Amino acid sequence: MLSKHQQDIARTLSWLCGWLYFTAWSLSFYPQPLLNYQRRTTSGLTPDFPLLNVLGFTCYTVSTAVFLYSPVVREQYAVRHPVSPEPTVRFNDLAFGVHACIMCVVVYSQFWPKLWGWKQLAGVKRQANKTTLGLLWGSLIGVAATIVVVLAQNSHGNSRDASTWEWLDVVYSLSFVKVLLTVCKYIPQVLANFRRKSTTGWSIVQQLLDLSGGALSLTQLVIDSALQDDWSGLTGNPVKLGLANISMGFDIIFIVQHFVLYGPVEEVHSGSEVVQACGRDDERTALLVRGGSAV
Numbered sequence: 363m364l365s366k367h368q369q370d371i372a373r374t375l376s377w378l379c380g381w382l383y384f385t386a387w388s389l390s391f392y393p394q395p396l397l398n399y400q401r402r403t404t405s406g407l408t409p410d411f412p413l414l415n416v417l418g419f420t421c422y423t424v425s426t427a428v429f430l431y432s433p434v435v436r437e438q439y440a441v442r443h444p445v446s447p448e449p450t451v452r453f454n455d456l457a458f459g460v461h462a463c464i465m466c467v468v469v470y471s472q473f474w475p476k477l478w479g480w481k482q483l484a485g486v487k488r489q490a491n492k493t494t495l496g497l498l499w500g501s502l503i504g505v506a507a508t509i510v511v512v513l514a515q516n517s518h519g520n521s522r523d524a525s526t527w528e529w530l531d532v533v534y535s536l537s538f539v540k541v542l543l544t545v546c547k548y549i550p551q552v553l554a555n556f557r558r559k560s561t562t563g564w565s566i567v568q569q570l571l572d573l574s575g576g577a578l579s580l581t582q583l584v585i586d587s588a589l590q591d592d593w594s595g596l597t598g599n600p601v602k603l604g605l606a607n608i609s610m611g612f613d614i615i616f617i618v619q620h621f622v623l624y625g626p627v628e629e630v631h632s633g634s635e636v637v638q639a640c641g642r643d644d645e646r647t648a649l650l651v652r653g654g655s656a657v
Contacts, residue, residue, distance in 0.1 A: 369589060376585040383578030384454040390571035391465035397565045398472045402480045406563015409487060410494040410550040412470040417498055418543035419466055421505075423459030425536040426451055428529075438530040446590035450583060497546055501539040508535040541608065548612040555619050566620045573613035580606035 398404050428435050429451040440447030471477055473488045511527050555561050583603060619625075 379578045379582035380454040383575045387575035393565035393567040408550040410490045414543045414547035415466040418540045419462040421536040421540045426456045438528045450586045561620045569613045569616040576606040576610040
């Protein structure tokens, strides 16, 4: 059991980690749209990533807001976690979710170049694949089905027991959708980089910030659980635990792709033309993206 002084230090560290991860993760949403704007194209970025992000962070934001401000859900959580009745969700989680939703919509809007005054280049993929669309619809149907079950049980006046579905389960369904989409959103981009043998158009700065944020988020969750002297706080907040580990795993894959396998890659901009210079083994090869011809 931690002493009062140790608990005060731990709470301060938790608060610091919370806002540091919020800062790192929030900043990670800017390099990609800025890179797209600089290049005036989304070439190299798969539309599946921002599209899955839009729904994923919407689920994350809603679940976090409910955990923070719904007395019903907080009471149900306390009943299921009597040792640590306080959810390990903080206001910085909600602030991060709202900001993330907005930035994901911005990035996805860049796949319509006319909205940004860009010329529409040939060969730029703008439609998500069928698997992605299936995941989106499947996730929505799954959450809707959970809501129907909860409403049906409440209408029959079922007493609360271990088998009863509650609104807390709806919140958990949103959390699991976010985790599922986080796993799936990276896969098309990993495969696209592998097929192209390049990370051009994919911001590595975004991944470095994301890796830092994931590590800090996980650290805060561990500290909060230690303060409660109950490690079920980790499983009680599966979305935060899952996001940190999954994101860091894929971040490492992208870092290896960029710095070890295919790059690093620098881009030179000349007027309205986008030129990429690929430097591997000190070999400089300039490719003119527009029209796909070599310079």
